[in-house]
Amino acid sequence: MATPAGIIVISVLVVYFLAYIYYGKKILQEKVVKADPNRPTPAYTKYDGVDYVPTNKYVLYGHHFASIAGAGPIVGPAIAMAYGWFLPILWVLFGNVFIGAVHDYLSLMASVRHGGLSIMSVSENVMGRKARYIFLLYVYAALILVIAAFISVAAHLFKGIPNVATLAMIYMPIAVGLGMLMYRTGLSPRTSSIIGVVALFIAIAYAMKVPFYLPTVKIGGYTIDQYHLWMILLAIYSFLASVLPVWYLLQPRDYLNAYVLWSFVILGVLGGLIVLGKPLTGPAYTSFAPKIFSGVPTPFWPAIPLIIACGALSGFHSVVASGTSSKQLANELDALFVGYGGMLTEGAVSSFAVILPIALAWHQPDFPKLLKAVGGVKPETITGYVNGNILVLDKVRRFTFGYGYMLGKAFGSLTGVGPAMVKFAGMALASFILTTLDTAVRLGRFAWQEMFDWLEEKSRITYTIIANRYVASALAVIIGTAIAYPYVMIGGKAKPAYNVVWPAFAGTNQLLAALALLTAALWVYAVLRIRGGINWLIQVPAWFLWITVTTGLAWWSVKVLPKLPAVQKYGAGSLVLISLAIDFLLIYLFVEGLRRAAVTRPAVERR
Amino acid sequence: MPQNPAVRALGLAITLIGVLLMLYSFAVGPFRGHIGSKEAWTSDAISMIVGWYFIIVGPALYFGEAPAKIRKEVARKQGK
Numbered sequence: 029m030a031t032p033a034g035i036i037v038i039s040v041l042v043v044y045f046l047a048y049i050y051y052g053k054k055i056l057q058e059k060v061v062k063a064d065p066n067r068p069t070p071a072y073t074k075y076d077g078v079d080y081v082p083t084n085k086y087v088l089y090g091h092h093f094a095s096i097a098g099a100g101p102i103v104g105p106a107i108a109m110a111y112g113w114f115l116p117i118l119w120v121l122f123g124n125v126f127i128g129a130v131h132d133y134l135s136l137m138a139s140v141r142h143g144g145l146s147i148m149s150v151s152e153n154v155m156g157r158k159a160r161y162i163f164l165l166y167v168y169a170a171l172i173l174v175i176a177a178f179i180s181v182a183a184h185l186f187k188g189i190p191n192v193a194t195l196a197m198i199y200m201p202i203a204v205g206l207g208m209l210m211y212r213t214g215l216s217p218r219t220s221s222i223i224g225v226v227a228l229f230i231a232i233a234y235a236m237k238v239p240f241y242l243p244t245v246k247i248g249g250y251t252i253d254q255y256h257l258w259m260i261l262l263a264i265y266s267f268l269a270s271v272l273p274v275w276y277l278l279q280p281r282d283y284l285n286a287y288v289l290w291s292f293v294i295l296g297v298l299g300g301l302i303v304l305g306k307p308l309t310g311p312a313y314t315s316f317a318p319k320i321f322s323g324v325p326t327p328f329w330p331a332i333p334l335i336i337a338c339g340a341l342s343g344f345h346s347v348v349a350s351g352t353s354s355k356q357l358a359n360e361l362d363a364l365f366v367g368y369g370g371m372l373t374e375g376a377v378s379s380f381a382v383i384l385p386i387a388l389a390w391h392q393p394d395f396p397k398l399l400k401a402v403g404g405v406k407p408e409t410i411t412g413y414v415n416g417n418i419l420v421l422d423k424v425r426r427f428t429f430g431y432g433y434m435l436g437k438a439f440g441s442l443t444g445v446g447p448a449m450v451k452f453a454g455m456a457l458a459s460f461i462l463t464t465l466d467t468a469v470r471l472g473r474f475a476w477q478e479m480f481d482w483l484e485e486k487s488r489i490t491y492t493i494i495a496n497r498y499v500a501s502a503l504a505v506i507i508g509t510a511i512a513y514p515y516v517m518i519g520g521k522a523k524p525a526y527n528v529v530w531p532a533f534a535g536t537n538q539l540l541a542a543l544a545l546l547t548a549a550l551w552v553y554a555v556l557r558i559r560g561g562i563n564w565l566i567q568v569p570a571w572f573l574w575i576t577v578t579t580g581l582a583w584w585s586v587k588v589l590p591k592l593p594a595v596q597k598y599g600a601g602s603l604v605l606i607s608l609a610i611d612f613l614l615i616y617l618f619v620e621g622l623r624r625a626a627v628t629r630p631a632v633e634r635r
Numbered sequence: 636m637p638q639n640p641a642v643r644a645l646g647l648a649i650t651l652i653g654v655l656l657m658l659y660s661f662a663v664g665p666f667r668g669h670i671g672s673k674e675a676w677t678s679d680a681i682s683m684i685v686g687w688y689f690i691i692v693g694p695a696l697y698f699g700e701a702p703a704k705i706r707k708e709v710a711r712k713q714g715k
Contacts, residue, residue, distance in 0.1 A: 068712065075709045082705060082712075194670065197683055201657065201690040208694060211702040238664040241671040242680060254673070261684065268688070272695050275702060 030307030033388055036117060037300040040379045044372050047125040052368040055565070056130065060558055061137045063360035070144030071356050078273045078497070079474075080144060082358035084217055085365055087210075090286030091279050092353045093370045095467040096132070096345045097289065097460045098178070100338030101374045105382040106423040106430075108335045110320055111328055113387035114312040117379060119332050123340025124375035126569045131541060132345045133367035134548035134566070139350030140357055141555075147350040147544045149478050151614075154550040155621040159614055163543065164479045166610050167347055170540060171472040173533055174344065175508030176526035178465040179266065183258035185458055190239035192458045193258070197240060198231040200265075203281035211275055224280070225287050232288075232455070256513065262465065263509040269466035270473055270501040274356060278467065285459050292456040293373065295435060295449070296380035302438035303388065310390030310417070321584070322591040330580035333538045333573070339378030341573070343540025345371065346548075351471040381453070385430035391417045394442060398433050401443040402450050428453040472504030473497060519593035528599035531592060535581040536607045542574040543611065546618050554625030578611060638699035646696025653689025656682040 057063050071082035083091075108116040135147045142150045148167050152160035186193035206224035209215050215223075245252045252260070269277055320326035320335065333341065349367055357363055389395055396414060399405045405425075412420035421429060431453040436446025477495045484491040493499065515522040549570040552558045558566075585604050589597055638646075660683040664670040671680030 072709050072712050075705075077702070077706070082709065190669070194664075197657075197687050198661075200687065201653075204690060204694055208698070211704055212698060234661070234664075239669045240680070240683065241669060241673045243671070243673055243675050245676075264688070265691070268691055272691070275705070276695055276698075277691065 030309065031312060032304065033300060033306050033308055033384060034304035036113070036308075036379065036384050036387070037297070037304060040117070040121065040376070041297075043121050043125065044376065047129070048364075048368065048372060051125060052129065052133065052364050055562060056133055056368065057361070057364045059562055060552055060556065060566070061134075061360075061363075062556075063137070063363060065359050065361045067360055069140055069357045069360060070354065071358055074144060074355075077275075079352070079470075080355045081273065081275050081279075083275070083279060083356040085358070085362035087217070087279055087283045088353060088356050088358075088362065089366045089370060090283035091274075091356070092282075092348065092366045093373050094282035094285040094289060094459075094463040095348045095352065096338065096342070096370060097374055097377065098338060098344070098464045099181075099457060099461055100336075100342060101377045102339075102382055102427050102457055102460065103423050104336035105339050105378045106386060106426045107320060108332070109310070109383065109386050109426065110314065110318040110419060111316075112311045112313040113308065113383055115328050115332075116336060117383050119328075119336055120340050120375050120378045120383065123333075123336070124372060126565075127541075127545065127573050128341030128345070128375070129368045129371035130566060130569065131341055131545040131548065132349050132371045133363060134552065135346035135544055136349035136354050136357070136363050136367040137360070138548050138551045139354035140360065140363065144355040145350070146474060146478055147346045147547055148475070150350065150551060151547045154547065154554045154625065155614070155617040159617040159621075161479065162610055162613060163547075164475055166536075166607070167540065168472060168475040168479065170343070170533075170536055171347065171468055171475060172504065172508050172511070173526060173529065174468045175266070175465065175472060175504060176512035176524075177530060177533070178461060178468060179259055179262050179509055180512040180524045180526065181461055182262055182465055183255050185461065186240075186258045186262075187242075187254045189454075189458070190241050191235050192455070193242075194238055194240040195231060195235035195455075195458075196462060198235060199228070199284070200277065200281065202227045202231060203277055203284055206280035206284060207276045210280065221283075221287075224284050228284050228287070236451075259509060259513060263505050266466045266469045267501050267505045270469035270505075271497050274352065274470075278352070278470070279356070282463055282467075285463050288459050289377075289456060292452065293376050293380060295452075296385070296431065297376070299435045299438040300380050300384050303434060306388065306437070308387040308390070309392055310387035321588040324587050324591060327583070330576045330583055332580075333541075333577050334534045334580050334584060336378070337534060337537060338374055339382075340375065341371075341538070341541050341545075343537045343542075343544055346541065346544035347471050347475075348467065351474050352467060381431055381456075382427050385434040386418055386426050388437075389418055389430045389433035392433070395429075395433055398429060398436060398442050398446045398450070402429070402432070402447045424454075424457065427457070469501055469504050469508070472508075473500040476500040476503060516595065518595055528595055529603045530600070531588075531596055532600035532603040532607070535577070535584055535604060538573075538577045539581065539607055539611050542570070542577045543614050543618075545570040545573055546615075550618060550621050550625065554621065574615070578608070581608060581611075638697070643697050643699075646693050646698070648693075649689045650693030650697055653686045653693050656686030657690060660686065 071080050074080040105116050138150045148163035151163050209220035242254045242257050317325040317327045396410050399410050428450045432446045432450030435449040436442040439445045480495045511526045512524045514525045516525045549566045589601050660670050660679040663679040
């Protein structure tokens with residue numbers, strides 16, 4: 029008998045509710061961190077009006093959620109459905125509750141207790157100075173790669189779907205306007221939000237009708253096509269957005285975006301609840317090692333963190349939590365909602381908007397109606413679905429069509445509501461991608477500035493020259509754009525240059541998650557002096573993640589890397605080797621820190 | 636620190652020009668069915684891009700970096 033959709037819906041809602049209240053609030057907030065609403069946060073103690081700004085918790089939640097949510101919570105689970113729906117949902121729930129949300133919350137709180145410094149700099153306090161700079165360099169390199177990838181993806185998106193370009197053009201001024209309303213007028217956040225959200229939905233309606241095109245430009249015999257022109261424009265935008273005060277553009281933009289993303293999640297939950305009794309046609313389990321990476325049988329363990337990132341856990345989150353979010357937290361009690369809650373929301377995106385709809389739409393007799401109603405799907409793909417299942421669609425279409433199908437069925441119109449929801453899902457994915465870009469540039473600036481803070485004492489002038497916010501942001505943008513701009517031949521196809529190393533990114537990002545969680549766990553052990561069962565509740569998942577990711581990377585290097593085109597084999601291979609070397613070096617420093625903490629008195633917390 | 640009057644004036648001018656440029660593009664768009672063109676630069680595309688940057692930068696120059704509302708709250712909490 030097929031499993032009803034309600035099993036997933038109810039399990040996820042119950043697990044998230046219990047996790048938030050009992051693990052997040054009762055254990056992490058009250059027993060581990062002992063959050064104190066009266067302890068001043070860095071947003072107050074280091075207030076500068078640019079990066080350190082106390083912020084309303086709902087606005088900060090919007091910023092944090094929109095920043096940590098890239099394409100990962102959608103694309104990863106869509107790929108992982110090759111295992112059937114049970115293993116991906118299990119990983120999302122387990123990873124979310126015991127690893128991802130803990131990692132995000134503790135990174136945020138460790139940073140807050142260390143004056144808003146990044147989790148990489150927090151590592152100095154528990155693992156020594158060497159660890160800090162190795163960690164910072166590692167993260168800086170990862171952020172440059174993120175900037176390169178997202179600037180390229182956004183430029184492709186604007187060129188390919190010019191309506192999204194129109195929306196971005198209207199969206200930013202609305203965000204600036206909302207920032208003005210919230211901070212420069214006497215309007216309440218609620219009234220400002222209503223005005224902002226209404227303007228946003230009008231903008232969406234306008235953008236769906238009016239696309240924005242750019243021409244191919246010739247300058248002195250040099251041709252710049254639309255894609256590259258968008259890259260240049262987005263590079264300038266990212267630079268500006270990353271040097272402007274957070275309250276001015278970043279916060280209101282992400283806050284507004286959170287409404288779009290929340291509508292997307294709530295519709296997913298509603299759809300799931302309405303189709304509660306409908307059977308999932310997708311299998312709960314297909315195989316422990318279906319062919320996922322380059323046609324290679326990919327074992328669920330240890331490969332799963334390389335496939336599902338943001339939906340369960342992601343290293344990038346620790347950089348956001350301890351980068352932009354920790355500098356804006358107004359009250360320690362808000363951290364649970366922002367850090368732990370933000371991560372659970374990402375898990376909800378994966379569960380309700382990706383895994384559930386795909387499991388439902390896996391093989392349905394009326395699904396081809398939706399494929400035909402939306403248009404643009406090749407007849408052979410429709411035949412492939414009829415004779416097979418939803419996996420014949422590419423990873424993005426599995427998600428958009430699955431989502432459209434579930435809501436079409438839920439709201440009674442597969443050819444009316446369904447296609448509209450397919451487009452809405454595509455737009456939500458675009459929103460996830462766009463908000464990550466300039467946050468990554470700002471985070472790159474922070475990492476760069478922290479890397480050179482030793483210089484501040486030795487030569488204030490030199491430090492001011494190389495680490496001021498304009499130079500630091502410009503460097504991140506220039507390097508990121510430079511490695512995304514040129515095309516190189518990879519496997520006979522011209523692709524943006526960053527693709528040479530990109531296949532290794534999933535692994536290096538998850539390695540960062542493991543190292544950040546271990547750092548946070550060591551902070552809990554060494555600084556907060558937490559012992560006993562609660563300590564193990566944090567340490568064991570941290571070690572489990574480290575072992576899983578390190579083994580996963582080693583497996584990937586041996587089994588998948590040789591199948592890649594030569595240029596990627598050397599490019600991505602070098603990146604993985606460097607990552608693993610850094611990984612073992614940091615783990616050595618971690619163990620040393622752990623041994624020191626076991627015998628020494630509590631370290632003094634810096635404010 | 637209060638914003639320099641010259642910078643404020645520049646910010647205001649940039650913001651107003653930016654708003655006008657963007658409004659022009661938005662008004663033209665529905666009549667042509669699109670903004671800009673794949674073949675050549677058009678006035679609406681240029682207005683859109685320049686207006687976009689102007690609106691992003693202009694108000695920041697006009698208003699400065701620290702909203703008085705937050706500054707007061709910080710001072711109150713810090714007991715200053």
